[in-house]
Amino acid sequence: MGIFKIEGGIRLKGEITPQGAKNEALQILCAVLLTPEKVTINNIPDIIDINKLITLLGNLGVKIQKNASDSYTFQADDVNVQYLETEAFKQEGGSLRGSIMIVGPLLARFGRGYIPKPGGDKIGRRRLDTHFEGFINLGAKFRYNREDHFYGVEAPKGLTGTDMLLDEASVTGTANIVMAAVLAKGKTTVYNAACEPYLQQLCKMLNSMGANITGVGSNLLTIEGVKSLGGCEHRILPDMIEIGSWIGLAAMTRSEITIKDVSWDNLGVIPNTFRKLGITLERRGDDIYIPAHEEGYEVKTDIDGSILTIADAPWPGFTPDLLSIVLVVATQARGDVLIHQKMFESRLFFVDKLIDMGAKIMLCDPHRAVVMGHDFKSQLKATTMSSPDIRAGISLLIAALSAKGTSTIQNIEQIDRGYERIDERLRAIGANIIRA
Template sequence: MASFIIEGGHELQGEITPQGAKNEALQVICATLLTSEPVRIKNIPEILDVNNLIRLLIDMGVKVTHNGRGDATFQANELNLEFMKSDEYLERCTRLRGSVLMTGPLLARYGRATVPKPGGDKIGRRRLDTHFFGFMKLGAVSSYNPIDSIYEIKAEREHLKGNYILLDEASVTGTANIIMAAVLAEGETTIYNAACEPYVQQLCKMLVRMGADIKGIGSNLLTINGVMRLGGTEHTVLPDMIEIGSFIGIAAMVGNGITIKNVSYENLGIIPYAFKRLGIKMEHRGDDIYIPKQDEYEIESFIDGSFMTLADSPWPGLTPDLLSVLIVVASQAKGSVLFHQKMFESRLFFVDKLIDMGAQIILCDPHRAVVVGHNKQLQLRARRMVSPDIRAGIALLIAALSADGISRIDNVEQIDRGYQEIEQRLNALGARISRQR
């Protein structure tokens, strides 16, 4: 298990470019299973989750050609279907949350899929009901073995059949999975209450270039007319909006003028506004964001003067993946704010570590926390901590960068799952982070 040793209190300055989006990369890489023709994907983040998925595809028989850094061509023309029944395949899937995104393509193309209960962040129960509800509406049947935690799903007939699907929640991975199953189904599929995040839009646009017929892209009502086959294409992954938000948080806490390059600003949605509500000043320059040094920043109140609340919600609302970073930033603001994490019941438990560092936070229940800011008058204290998940891990790293003294964060493989070479990139701005194994 690797650790970060962080010497806090150093100001960061300069330019940094975000990596490709992790969540989009997982979706579009799995979508290459829908065709036997080559699909080239650029701006792939070289992070643990994505690298593990690519290695799994290679062992499944997908031919992967590396054209350069973050640039690969995938061709799934000779899959080893027997490997997908092996204990090794199932065990590796349990350690990779993104593996669930292979279900839709495999079901659409081969009529069956075996899905072990996927792993990932320990942030509370993450059900798959939405995925399987959609598959069953398309004519699949599923079974679950509670002893081995394995789902078996297969089509009742040769091809899936289009249908009207009203999702019980706007699940991003659920929507993506159902879209990938529906593009090869017979007839028309309507998906209502679909997730419409930019990454889902990107997946749809890529599938359209491959020959899919999808209407309503960018809305929560998608209409898909199934086709017989899909072809190859090229696709470029968007910059990672969560990493961009993390860099805004770093710039607010310890920055002395940081420019975040090539952010695809039109795809950031409400993210810049959420930080501005905490009082963070920033400038939109072309496709870059410049965050000047924040000597202080003050949390806004609502128009009627009432207490500010920030809550996650489906796109175009605030992504839950950034609440951990926003909580850390609020700890040094002037004023108070209530954070409401609606989606995952265990995601806020990491605030105990911030409280140990001196942050004034009241954890009301598993979903709500009140932060009373220090107004940068009281520096956080260095501590030894363990990263419980990707987003809490980066939040703790931001706290450690601003803390007085030397902090240690263990289990940084969790951070590696979502952030590419994060210590080298931050050290180039003036941070002092070393990795120990």
Template sequence: MASFEIYGGKKLKGELVPQGAKNEALQILCAVLLTEDKVTISNLPDIIDVNKLISLLQAMGVKVEKVEKGTFIFQAKEIDLDYLRSEDFKNRASSLRGSIMIVGPLLARFGEGFIPKPGGDKIGRRRLDTHFEGFARLGAEFNFDAEEYFYSVKAKKLKGTYIHLDEASVTGTANVVMAAVLAEGHTTIYNAACEPYLQQLCKMLNSMGAQIAGIGSNRLEIDGVDKLGGCFHRILPDMIEIGSFIGLAAMTQSEITIKDVSYENLGIIPDVFRKLGIQMELRGDDLFIPAQESYEVETFIDGSIMTISDAPWPGFTPDLLSIILVVATQAKGAVLIHQKMFESRLFFVDKLIDMGAQIILCDPHRATVIGLDRKYPLRGIQMTSPDIRAGVSLLIAALSAEGRSVIHNIEQIDRGYQDIDIRLSNLGADIRRL
């Protein structure tokens, strides 16, 4: 198990280029299964989760050609459906949460799809009902083998219908959309997720010949087509990494420029960081974060304590609440962090408390952070990364802390952040991989 050793308290300076978006990449890669033609994807991040999915696609029979760093050509002309019943498939697919999104394309194109219980972060209950209820509404027959924990769906021909999703699940919406584009007739998906990455998937599918209307809203209208063709698609910069870098700059009192952020796709993310008192300036499509000695949390108009909570898009993404919580520890003022969507994502705060942060964990969903305006800097400790986002939050805390910190289980961080230690070193951070 690898670890990061960090000597914190150093001010950083320089430019960072955000990687391609992990959450978009996982959707886009599954969509290559919808056509036998070549699909070129650029700006793919070189991270564990993406590389695992590419490897799984290759094992299924997808031909993969690397053009250059971050750019690949995929051709799913000959898919080995028998492989989907093998132990190797079960082992590969169960190690990756994003593997669930191969089911919709397989069902739409081949009439059957299989998946074991997918892996991913242990951040609370993440049910799959939305996916399979959507497939069932399209006419698929669903089966769950409780002993093997193996899901399967089959359909001779999917039929368009009206689907009101029980929750605005991003992966659930993506899966049902990919099934519906090849269904016969018209499909309406209401209460659909509308994150920029889901919009990107819909735009890519339209460029392949799909007919999807309502992109960017929570009501998608889809007219099924007989066949999809190839396309070229470029992945957006990762909004979660951009938010992480904003938090990094604030915590370490650093002057950092984040390049090519696709600002119009960041939604309210910059505004939420501004509520913590963090200054930033948009220069073209670059986000400049000046060095700040102090930043103060706003209050509501009536003077009550600021509350920051997550919500489905266009609300604030849950993936950045861990970053917000860490940044708040060194702010001036108090803030209530309300993690509504996952019940285990705040359990990393015990490490921050050990570092000297003033945090009250109210319950599994809420934490009150009392910012001490840097009067009591965090201190370095040994800790273990529980998941991707908490891991990066602890890394940011360690970079701002006095003394030596060691973070174990950094494979969790590597799942979502490309060469993070190298990029931070280039800014002046004292970080090494053990």
């Protein structure tokens, strides 16, 4: 198991380019199963979770050609659906949360899809009901083996379009249902659909393959089923979670950093949420420039003077994946912030590690924490800690880069699941970080 050793308190400077979006790539890669023709995908991040999914596709019989470090061509013209019932697949599929999204394409094209209970971050319960209720509404039969936690849906005569109202605006649930519905007979409407940019990207890609999806970007999608889809070429957006991570890093280390090619139009409320914490960011073309915050940053209160509350919400609200970053950044702000993590009940439990470093945080319950900022008058102290999940891991890394002394972070495989060559990229802008 690898570790990072980080010498904190060093000012960083330079340019950093965000990787391709992990959460978009997971959807886009699964969509290659919908056609026997070639699909080329560019800007794929080189991270553990994505590489696992590419390996899984290869084991299913998808032909894979690597064109460049971030570009692949896939051709699913000889898929081995029987692989889904093997012990090897149960092990492989169970180690990756994103594997759930192979079910919709397989069900649509081959009439069946199976998946073991997916793994991933230990951040609380993550429902799969939205996915399977959607498939059932399209005419699939559902079965679940409780003994080995194995899910299955089957529709040997094909799927039929219908109207459905999702019980939650699940991003992966919406993606899975859309991928199943594009090859269904007739029209499907999906209300309370997720409308994140990554879901919009999936719909645009499917339309370029011959699908007929309207309402893209809204919470009401209309899908006219088609008989088959063709190939295409698609480019993945930059990762908004990584962009938010670099904004937080710049503020916490009082560094001057430019984040390149961020696709501003797809960042939503992210820039303004960091501005509420007092962080200065400038738009320069399609880049974000963050100056060194020599005087720190002051939290804005609500109009009536109430304490600032930052909470997650479905898009276009603030993404839950960045709440851990905001919480860390708030530890050195001038003022207090209430962080309200609504979606996952275990995601704030990493704050005990920040408290050990000297942060002033009151954990109210599993979903809420009040952060009382130090205004850089008391620097965080170096310590040894373990990364519990991807987003907590990067938050602890940011804390360590700002802390006084040498910190050790264990279980860094969690960070590697979501961030590409992060130690190399941080060293390029002056960080003292060693992978051991």
